[in-house]
Amino acid sequence: MFKGTTIIAVQRDGKVAMGGDGQVTLGDTVMKHGARKVRWLYEEQILAGFAGSTADAFTLFERFEEKLELFNGSLTRAAVEMAKDWRMDKMLRRLEALMIVADEEHIFVISGNGDVIEPDDAIVGIGSGAPYAEAAARALYRHSGLSAAEIVKAAMEVTAGICIYTNDRLTLEVLPKEEPAEPEDK
Numbered sequence: 001m002f003k004g005t006t007i008i009a010v011q012r013d014g015k016v017a018m019g020g021d022g023q024v025t026l027g028d029t030v031m032k033h034g035a036r037k038v039r040w041l042y043e044e045q046i047l048a049g050f051a052g053s054t055a056d057a058f059t060l061f062e063r064f065e066e067k068l069e070l071f072n073g074s075l076t077r078a079a080v081e082m083a084k085d086w087r088m089d090k091m092l093r094r095l096e097a098l099m100i101v102a103d104e105e106h107i108f109v110i111s112g113n114g115d116v117i118e119p120d121d122a123i124v125g126i127g128s129g130a131p132y133a134e135a136a137a138r139a140l141y142r143h144s145g146l147s148a149a150e151i152v153k154a155a156m157e158v159t160a161g162i163c164i165y166t167n168d169r170l171t172l173e174v175l176p177k178e179e180p181a182e183p184e185d186k
Contacts, residue, residue, distance in 0.1 A: 005037055005166065006165075008152055010137055011107055016102045019153065022037070023169070037050055041065050041101075042065060044177050047101070052096045056097045060095060084114065092112070098111055104176055107119060121141070128163055129165060133158070137152065137155040140155065
């Protein structure tokens with residue numbers, strides 16, 4: 001389990017929301033409060049979040065984006081090929097991170113062990129706060145009519161109150177990407 005972050009993704013009603021906290025921890029010291037651990041990839045059609053070493057995660061983002069380009073944005077194919085490379089490549093094998101990747105149809109967790117895991121219930125988390133975030137998200141999903149984004153936001157608020165490696169500075173992104181509303185002429 002990686003200490004220092006929480007990333008959660010929820011799929012509901014044709015939308016996928018992914019959120020991550022902003023805390024960067026080194027040992028028992030908070031080094032940064034506003035890191036962005038959730039990113040847009042492949043022409044803003046794919047969301048990716050990471051838990052683990054920041055430098056390793058950026059390497060993985062770059063490699064994963066290359067796989068998406070190679071397979072014309074096919075998330076499933078790119079995820080499988082990324083997991084193969086991560087497990088087989090001597091340099092990549094040493095990277096310490098987990099990734100959640102999502103498009104409008106799928107959410108996967110990718111690991112350096114060669115795992116590509118699609119959750120049964122369209123809710124998945126990684127990082128030290130993942131068990132808290134997943135528990136809160138599952139309860140909200142089953143017992144409320146909240147949207148995917150509202151569930152992620154509430155689950156991360158619960159997690160920030162429990163996990164010392166998770167703060168309340170949330171990055172929240174939703175697929176499909178919503179363009180900002182243009183101001184109305186008055």
